[in-house]
Amino acid sequence: MTPELSTAGRHPRAGHVVLLSGLGLIAAAALWLVITGNSNIRYSADHEGTVPMWARWLPALVAIAVIRLVPRAPDPRWPDPPAPYREAVPLLCAAIAFAAIMPLLDGEPAYTLLKLALLLGVPAAVFVVVRRRPQWHPGPAPADAAHRFGPAVPVAVWLVLSYATPLAAPAGDWARGLPLVELVATILVVFAVNALLEEFFYRRWLQTRWESLLGRWPAIVLVSLLWAVWHVAIQGGVRPDIDLATVIVSHAVTGLFLGYLWSRYRRMWPPLVIHGALNAMPTLLTL
Template identity: 30%
Template structure:
């Protein structure tokens, strides 16, 4: 602390670097690889735990069909998982001398147009990924499946449009692209890390669509491919903000809007 000239350089340089591609090589360097792998699979495990808890509640309340009701409820408990994700990640980063804010990067006015640009890139990529996922499993469009669920209520639909996309975008981008991708890249290389993190990102979506094996496989393929695109974009922006914005818009468009349309009888 007595070196007043050198101190700002050694203390401040790591934080801004976490918002850039090449500067992230030392992120969580002291954390064992097995812990990083645990972080990679944490959300997948927590989502299934949440599904199981929701199923138990549905059975206790005699809600039918119980399992589809539990899977639908994942849109609620995933927000709690987002909070757990951010708290866990924040603690690990603090031990590493970093912070969530440092990984996220400073928000500037230019982040909005860059976020819209990322959205324009991700949108067609996500559509293609969805097509490929369905093609691999169903050899075409997925069949219409009757879940037996009632039309979603408007408050629930508005939750999936306004709250869930925001928390999911921050939690997933900070965890997968902001922290794990650069951390694994320093250990196994850029491209293996890109694929590994995209795989973990895809697997976490299994519990969000666990109505059938086919639905799970199609969703995992789709989100794995989308994760590759997000991972590639990660290195093109100095901060995570463009990815957070694009992720938020994708989830709002493909999850929230259909829910609102269904709740209002327009779908």
């Protein structure tokens, strides 16, 4: 057996099932919201404001198209020992448990404690255990110019569309009158607990390992859905079917963009910038 496999995946048939099922679920969620008259969706957990669902899709889809146009190096290749399973499976279980338990909790600090336990504690334990066995390494990020500087183009496109066009979400008002030090501290804490932790767990750790098993796009779709559904706990409140369809339509498509950014360039700063800007959008648009 060759020591390397491309991101075409060790299980292409399973990858095709995951890809088609995941995309079908996103399409079904969008159709259900249209049928039920709920195509305006919440864009923030901080208030009840809504925007048309296509306003959330367009920046992500346009940026994905731009990624395809930016030159890149060949796809990275992956080692093929059994080690990915020892990491991929428990991380997947942690993601599923997080999405399932979050709606059962009653706000903070339970949300943050659960996130730290499952999205940080579980990976730490897994990586410690795996170190005692032959390790699986995804390989370093390519050092060529396309991977170093290429992500800046789709990131800039997404930021312009999301912040400086009619697609921008309405500004929030909670930050008005807040002392500057408190405002900056809040943004930094939110960035660390949300953007930083989530991007490392969902994209760098979880998606990377499932890419080696299923292929690039099946893993991106799988992780995007897992990342989306836990938001029901903080952005729900209508009824279960509408809440689930809303977070899938809103967050899963953005997750496709975040996952593709990571998969294409293997640099953490692009998804971190997008995720941080997404969370801070209602606040920053107020300033």
